Every structure is written in structure tokens, then in C-alpha cells.
Amino acid sequence: MQAAAGNRPHAALLASPGMGHLIPVLELGKRLVTHHDIAVTIFVVATDAATTKSLLKSCPTANFSIVPLPAVDVSHHVDPSDHIVTKLLVMMRHSIPSLRSAISAMADPPTALIVDIFGTSTFPVADELGMLKYAFDTTTAWFLATTVYGSSAEDEVxxxxxxxxxxxxxxxKPVRFEDTLDAYEAMGDRVFDEFQRVGVELATADGILVNTWEEMxxxxxxxxxxRKALKDVVRAPVYPVGPLVRPSPPLKTNEPNDVVEWLDGQPDRSVIYVSFGSGGTLPRAQLAELAWGLELSGQRFVWVVRPPPVEDGDVSAAFFSLEEESGSQGPHRYLPEGFLSRTHDRGLVVPMWAPQAEILAHPAVGGFLSHCGWNSTLESLTNGVPMVVWPLYAEQKLNAALLxxxxxxxxxxxxxxxGVVKREEIEEMVRRVMVAKEEEGKAMRERVMELKESGERALSRKLKGSSYSALAQVARELELNHQRVVAKARGA
Structure with missing residues (x-):
């Protein structure tokens, strides 16, 4: 039998590999602690110590902890060519024993388990230990609807x-084939079966949290x-709790940053920020076309560049890699000859990584060319920045269609x-977003500001916004279950 619970409800959160999963789980945990008096332990699969340490800086100091789970070797269970979704799901399944042991050994055991969608295979641990079990969809409600419906309608898929x-x-909204999920496009491969299993497991949750909001x-x-649509398929109540994004640190800090200092010298809303996330890469030919497109647009830019993949089709090649490039091995190797010198007065090329949250919050930034990962998307929307969306993999094509x-x-x-997106199209897209005096650019800026404001209202504690209230309902369920566990322990 589980040990008696502590004085307040305690939830275990599980984050799968990748910053795109870890960041929203962290932000969810912080809100549970600071707004709803829930103690939180976050278990993290396959992260490095430096990343964990840096993320802890913005976390509460009381009733909040991060526990890295031991690394798992799945090399004998996946092939190098397997889809990234397959690799993630296999890693999460092989983390089940360490998660079970870690929870069982806790002096103040959690009474609820909240996992991102790659962690639904751990639900049996919650059942064994008498915990409520919730899924956290870190992307859109449309993705959730498609995933769960698709798992029950294989003939339709x-x-x-x-x-x-x-x-x-x-x-x-119907899903065009051109916007379909990678796992569906790969029907017949292992990733399809793995993904269908996720949809089935999601339907068994006690509740599903989604990083979106009612107004969006x-x-x-x-x-x-x-029930006339999807309720009989999903079954669990759905709680929109977003937009959950990492907060932007103050732009003026004691830690100098070359990118922020460069932005300080640019006019308001004059710079387009270009980044394909921590896991996205472009083939060499596409990098060249993007460089030419940015140059032809005549717009100021900050471009975070990663090396092209070894295999041209592997756009998620950088997902598990945190390696930095040395100065001698920088972007000049794979960008057009003379590009860096020709654009040095209005562009800044940054190898590998840049402080995205600070950049998108900077008043000089007026557009974002992005792979359309949901974390990056929410960081853009919550700063009122319109986008050029360039989806690469996973659910990003759905995100792009929505936006x-x-x-x-x-x-x-x-x-x-x-095929390769040509420089002329890139030039046109950049100008459509950045030239605000044109009707389309002006309308986009107005709409994105409306979304920004609606997201702020949704999260507002003072206004009891829709997302704040939805998470408060989850917190009440955790409190009731906590009381049941305490009463049972006392009766024993």
C-alpha cells in the first residue's frame, strides 16, 4: 500500500525527451504550484544535467522538484531509420520501470500522474499505485481530435x-492529405501502429489537458x-489550459548577449527572426534558397542556422543533438558564397542556438519564420508576432494550416x-509579413494582437479566465483524490 499523502495534493508530471515537450510540462507544473497549491515533482526522460540546471532557475523553490530518470538504451529496439515518434515512444516505454521505482520510493507519494502524449504507456503505473491519470497534449486541440479519432477509425485513415x-x-476542420500527420502518411510502417496506440491510450485518461485556449x-x-461529434471517442473531459510558454526574461540584464544587443540598434518591428527550432534542419540546397530569399527581401533578419542533415530528407536530424559548432566550422561552409558579407549590415547569422524567448519579446522583432512547432508558435503569438510558417515534421503541417x-x-x-521552396517565394512571404503598410501585413498584425490579448485573458487569475478556470477544475479533482487517499490511509 502507498504511504500516507502529505498535507497538500501532490502530482507527478512526466516529460518525454525534447525541449518542445519539457518546456510546457515545466510551465504547467509551475502554474499548479503557484496558482493552485499543488505540490509537483517533474520526472524527465533523457535530458542533460546542464539543461535541467538552467531550467530550474525559473522554477518555484517550494513544493517543486525535477527528477531526471536514468538514461535508457533503446538501440536494440529501434533502427536508426525509424521515425522520431517511434524512437520517443520506445524510450518512454523503457522508462516505465525507473518511473515506477522512483514514485514508489517517495516519502510523500503523488496521487496523480500527468504525462505528455508520448508517455501514455505509463498509465498502468498510475493504475497500480492508485493515482489519477491525465494526459497533457502540448500542442493543439485539433491534433488531439485527429489523433484520438484516427485511432478509432482506421478505415477512414x-x-x-x-x-x-x-x-x-x-x-x-477536415485534415487535407497534404497536412496529414507524419504517422498517417507512413501508414504500414511501425510508426503508424505506435501512434495508433497513443490514440487508444489517450482515450483511457481521467482527463486531457491541452496547451490551447477557448478563444483560439x-x-x-x-x-x-x-457526443454528436467526438465525446464518445475521447470520453475523458478536455481542459484547455494554455497558452503555457516559458516567460521572457528581462531584456536588460547583467548578462551580455550579442543578439539582444544587435536588436537594440534596430527600428521597432523591422527584424524577422528565422529559426527552425532545436530539432529542425534544412537540406543544403534549401539553406541556400532561404539565404537568397532573405537577401532579396531586403528585410533585416536574425537567422539561427543549423548544419544541413547528412541525409537530405531527415529534417528532424537535430532532435536529439545538442552539439555546438566551433567557429571554424560555422555557417559559411553551407551558405552561399558572399552571403554573410553582403548582408552584414542588416542581418545577423547565429550558429546553432539563440535566446528565442528574449528575441520574440524584443520590440525590434516584427515577424517570425518558423518550423511551426507549438512551443515556438505560442511564443510568437503571445508576443504579438505574425509568422511565416514552414512545417517540417510531426504535427507541424496541422499547426501551419490552423495559423x-x-x-x-x-x-x-x-x-x-x-521539393525545395524557391528564393522568390521566400522573398514574397517575408515581405507579406514584414511590410506592415500593406493591407495583408497590417491585418495579420491586428489579428495576432487580438490573439495575444485573448491568451492573456484566458490565463488571468484575476479575471478567472477560461484556461485558469480549467486548470482550477483539475486542481479540485486532485484535491478530492488527495482527501480520499488520506482518509483511506487513516482508516487503514
Missing amino acids: ARHVNSRTPLVVPGC EGKTLEALRN AEELQVAVRPGYNNG
Whole structure:
């Protein structure tokens, strides 16, 4: 039997590998502690000590802890060519024994387990230990709806893939084949079966938290709650709790930063920030076209550049790599000859990494060319920055369709059957976002500011916003379960 619980509800949160998963889990944990008086322990799979240490700087000091789980070797269980989703899911399954042991050994055992969607295979641990179990979808409600519906409608998914017709998800915007999830496009491969399992496991949760908010995805959230649409498939209550993003540190700090100092010298909203995230890479030919497109646009830019992948099609090649480049091995090796010198007066090329949260919060930044990962997307929206969305893998094409077509706060490349996006199209997209005096650019800026403000209202404790209230409901469920556990322990 589990030990008696402590004085306050205690939740265990589990983050799968990758900053895109860890950051929203951390932000969720911080809000549970600071706004809802829930003690939190965050278990992290496959992160490095330096990353953990840096992230702890912004975390509460009381009732909050981060526990790295031992690294797992899955080299005998996956092939190097396996999809990144397969690798992540296998890693999470092989972390189950260490998670079970860590929770069982705690003096103040948690009474709830909250996992990101790659961790749903750990739900049996929650069942064994008498814990509530929640899933945390760190991306959109549309992704959640598609994933859970697809796991119950395999024939529909097969028709969608084989005939390249839209997947009609009840109550939601249909998913074009061109925007489909990687796992569906790979139907017949191992990743498809792995992903379908996630959809089945999600439906067994006691609740599903989503990093979105009512005002942004109201139609899809309603479909997830409506028995005539998806409620009988999803079953668990859905709680929009976003936008959860890492806070932007003060721009003026005692720690000098070359990028921020360069931005300080630029006019307001004059710079487009270009980054494909911590895991995204572009082939050499595409890097060259992007460089030419930025140069031709005539706009100021900050570009975070990663080396091209060894295999041209492997756009997620950098996902598990945190390696830095040395100065002698920098971007001049794979950018067009003379590009750095020709653009030195209006552009800044940064190898590997830059402080994205600070950059997007800077008044000089007026646009973001992004791979459309949901963390990056929310950081852009919550700073009122319109986007050029360039999806690479996972659910990013869904995100791009939502932003460009439904919300109209972004532009995206045309469908090109996997080919290279040409410099002329890149030039046009950058100018459409950055030239605010043109009607389209002005309208995008107005819409993104409306979204920014609605996100702030949703999270507001003072206003009891929709996302604050949804997380408060989860906290009440944790409190009730905590009381049951305490009463049971006393009766024993």
C-alpha cells in the first residue's frame, strides 16, 4: 500500500525527451504550484544535467522538484531509420520501470500522474499505485481530435492516405492529405501502429489537458465535448489550459548577449527572426534558397542556422543533438558564397542556438519564420508576432494550416510535393509579413494582437479566465483524490 499523502495534493508530471515537450510540462507544473497549491515533482526522460540546471532557475523553490530518470538504451529496439515518434515512444516505454521505482520510493507519494502524449504507456503505473491519470497534449486541440479519432477509425485513415482525400474528423476542420500527420502518411510502417496506440491510450485518461485556449480553438474544443461529434471517442473531459510558454526574461540584464544587443540598434518591428527550432534542419540546397530569399527581401533578419542533415530528407536530424559548432566550422561552409558579407549590415547569422524567448519579446522583432512547432508558435503569438510558417515534421503541417488559414496570422509556402521552396517565394512571404503598410501585413498584425490579448485573458487569475478556470477544475479533482487517499490511509 502507498504511504500516507502529505498535507497538500501532490502530482507527478512526466516529460518525454525534447525541449518542445519539457518546456510546457515545466510551465504547467509551475502554474499548479503557484496558482493552485499543488505540490509537483517533474520526472524527465533523457535530458542533460546542464539543461535541467538552467531550467530550474525559473522554477518555484517550494513544493517543486525535477527528477531526471536514468538514461535508457533503446538501440536494440529501434533502427536508426525509424521515425522520431517511434524512437520517443520506445524510450518512454523503457522508462516505465525507473518511473515506477522512483514514485514508489517517495516519502510523500503523488496521487496523480500527468504525462505528455508520448508517455501514455505509463498509465498502468498510475493504475497500480492508485493515482489519477491525465494526459497533457502540448500542442493543439485539433491534433488531439485527429489523433484520438484516427485511432478509432482506421478505415477512414486508410481511405484518407490511399486516396489522398481529406480526413473528416467530426465537428472539426477536415485534415487535407497534404497536412496529414507524419504517422498517417507512413501508414504500414511501425510508426503508424505506435501512434495508433497513443490514440487508444489517450482515450483511457481521467482527463486531457491541452496547451490551447477557448478563444483560439473553440470549435474544436466543442467537438471534443459533444457526443454528436467526438465525446464518445475521447470520453475523458478536455481542459484547455494554455497558452503555457516559458516567460521572457528581462531584456536588460547583467548578462551580455550579442543578439539582444544587435536588436537594440534596430527600428521597432523591422527584424524577422528565422529559426527552425532545436530539432529542425534544412537540406543544403534549401539553406541556400532561404539565404537568397532573405537577401532579396531586403528585410533585416536574425537567422539561427543549423548544419544541413547528412541525409537530405531527415529534417528532424537535430532532435536529439545538442552539439555546438566551433567557429571554424560555422555557417559559411553551407551558405552561399558572399552571403554573410553582403548582408552584414542588416542581418545577423547565429550558429546553432539563440535566446528565442528574449528575441520574440524584443520590440525590434516584427515577424517570425518558423518550423511551426507549438512551443515556438505560442511564443510568437503571445508576443504579438505574425509568422511565416514552414512545417517540417510531426504535427507541424496541422499547426501551419490552423495559423495560416483559420486564424490568418501567418503565411506559408505553397504545396510543392516535398521539393525545395524557391528564393522568390521566400522573398514574397517575408515581405507579406514584414511590410506592415500593406493591407495583408497590417491585418495579420491586428489579428495576432487580438490573439495575444485573448491568451492573456484566458490565463488571468484575476479575471478567472477560461484556461485558469480549467486548470482550477483539475486542481479540485486532485484535491478530492488527495482527501480520499488520506482518509483511506487513516482508516487503514
